[in-house]
Every structure is written in structure tokens, then in C-alpha cells.
Amino acid sequence: MAVRPGPAAFQRRGVRVRRISLAIVALAMLGALASGCGGGGKVIVQNGEQISVNRTKYLKALDLQRKQDWFNALKEWDEVIKDEPRFALAHHNKAVCYDMMNFVPEALAEYELARRYDPNNSITLNNLGAIYLRADNRLNSAFDALQEALKLDPYRPSIHYNLAAAYLTSKDFDKALMHADTAVDLVAAPSKETENGLQKSVDLPMLARYLLRQAECHIERSEMDKARKALERVEKQCREKVPADLWARVGSAESTEEVPPRG
Incomplete structure (x- = not known):
């Protein structure tokens, strides 16, 4: 089994710099939700359905992602997802963490889950299209996702x-x-x-x-x-x-x- 390089290696390659706009967009989405979180939990409406998010776990994952601590942020997003597997924003931001570290297959899988649970999110569709462009033989899928995003957010x-x-x-x-x-x-x-x-x-x-x-x-x-x-x-x-x-x-x-x- 191939051993993946640690975070220091990714920083040397400049991966964080090249994909920093992904993190900024994701954190803007996160911040919008964080401002509404109160108490121990938060009920939000996602795609017409109510779901409950653990505020403490959510804010911990958010803080790590803001610090660009991608590995530990991934672990915390996993904890958020364990409580609510349908939470599209958690899948989206887990994908961003993978994306920033250039783990393309893992990021692709999480963006797909985010789209499944929130199919009309133009940011998720845009990021999904971008990572399809970096995957093998997925150009048609990239066009599909990006054209969907364009219709929603021209x-x-x-x-x-x-x-x-x-x-x-x-x-x-x-x-x-x-x-x-x-x-x-x-x-x-x-x-x-x-x-x-x-x-x-x-x-x-x-x-x-x-x-x-x-x-x-x-x-x-x-x-x-x-x-x-x-x-x-x-x-x-x-x-x-x-x-x-x-x-x-x-x-x-x-x-x-x-x-x-x-x-």
C-alpha cells in the first residue's frame, strides 16, 4: 500500500496556496451556519428537510478548517457526519479538506455525497466539476456539474x-x-x-x-x-x-x- 505524504509535504508543494479559494468559499458557507448556532444543537432546513447539527462538534471542525489543519479537520467532520450523515455542508467541507491535500478520489466521493443531500448548491456543483477535471476520463461529468452550477448561479x-x-x-x-x-x-x-x-x-x-x-x-x-x-x-x-x-x-x-x- 502506498504511503501518502504528511501535511508538511503538501505545504512544500504549495497545494494549500493553489486551492486556498476553495477553503475561503467553504468557510463562508460555514460561517453563515455558525452565526445561527446556539445552545448544544441546531436544527437547520436542508433541501426542504429538517436536520439536527451538533453545535460543539461543528464549531470544532470549523475552527480546525480555518486554521488549515486539514487532517484534524477531517476527523472532526467525521464526528459531525456520524451524528447526521445527511448533513451536506459537512460532506462538502470534508471534500474541501481532501481537495486541499490533493486526495482526488476521496474529495470526489464527498462532493458527490454533498450533491446527493443538497442537489441545488452551486458551490458544491462548481467544486465537483473542478475536481472531475482533475480525475481520469471524467470530462463529461465535469461539464454536467458545471452547467448545473451555471444555471443556478450564472x-x-x-x-x-x-x-x-x-x-x-x-x-x-x-x-x-x-x-x-x-x-x-x-x-x-x-x-x-x-x-x-x-x-x-x-x-x-x-x-x-x-x-x-x-x-x-x-x-x-x-x-x-x-x-x-x-x-x-x-x-x-x-x-x-x-x-x-x-x-x-x-x-x-x-x-x-x-x-x-x-x-
Whole structure:
């Protein structure tokens, strides 16, 4: 049996940094419930059905997840689920913990359970679609989950971001660019009052990721000038570093373009 690396190894790989947006979204969902928890338990309505959640166990799991202590948070979410196996939010956040550690099959199973118990949660569907993209031969499943999420929540930029990735994988570069552009437009709130031309509330690391995907779409469409502009925005507007391989793809693609004869 293969031995999985411990949390220190995952931190060295940067897994927590790459998937930090997952944790932020999950904690926003958790916080909404925590604010309503009182006493020893809490009855909530989930998908038209009342379920009871143990407040103490729930808050302990929440605290560990906020601290990004994924292994111990998993144990505590298991305790919450033992009391109420139908609690979709617990399955969702257990999936997030697995996802942040790159345990794809385990995360996939928990997201599926979360969808079973709360089928109209766009955040769960979006995360499920994203992890299908990382699983083997699950592109169609990714499209199904992401399209469901889009119907429920058409203005969530991360859904468009993930759909752009799905269409890139399927080599439908026109649709990939459409969703990449939408993701960027939904995040990049302009302002004439700031040095970078963006409102102070803009999440710059998120915008940088979306611009990188937009650049990838332009590269696949052989639109190198537009790709370069997107990469320049990453560095100038977002103050983030562009991966060297993306700059290389822009440069190498340009070098192979046919030069018209002179004279």
C-alpha cells in the first residue's frame, strides 16, 4: 500500500496556496451556519428537510478548517457526519479538506455525497466539476456539474473559470475564451481612483489566475497580442508573477509565424 505524504509535504508543494479559494468559499458557507448556532444543537432546513447539527462538534471542525489543519479537520467532520450523515455542508467541507491535500478520489466521493443531500448548491456543483477535471476520463461529468452550477448561479466567476478549463480540455477554444472573458469581467471592477485601475475590493490573486486562463485561451486561438496583454495585466495590475512557460509559449508561437516576403 502506498504511503501518502504528511501535511508538511503538501505545504512544500504549495497545494494549500493553489486551492486556498476553495477553503475561503467553504468557510463562508460555514460561517453563515455558525452565526445561527446556539445552545448544544441546531436544527437547520436542508433541501426542504429538517436536520439536527451538533453545535460543539461543528464549531470544532470549523475552527480546525480555518486554521488549515486539514487532517484534524477531517476527523472532526467525521464526528459531525456520524451524528447526521445527511448533513451536506459537512460532506462538502470534508471534500474541501481532501481537495486541499490533493486526495482526488476521496474529495470526489464527498462532493458527490454533498450533491446527493443538497442537489441545488452551486458551490458544491462548481467544486465537483473542478475536481472531475482533475480525475481520469471524467470530462463529461465535469461539464454536467458545471452547467448545473451555471444555471443556478450564472454570475459566480469561478464557475466560468472552471468552464473555461473544461472547454480548453475539449479543445473548444471559442467557448473557453467566452467563459474566461466572463470570469475576468466579473472580477475586474475598474476604477479611475487607483493606480492599477481597479477597485480596492478586487481580489488581485484571483484576478491574476483568471487572466492567466484568459491568456491560455488566446494562445490556443493564436492570438498572441491579446495573450500578451492578459499576461501584462497579471504583472502590472495584479502584481503577480507570470509562469515562465506561458511567456515562452507566447514567444515560441510568435517565432513560428510565417513572415511575409519583402520586396
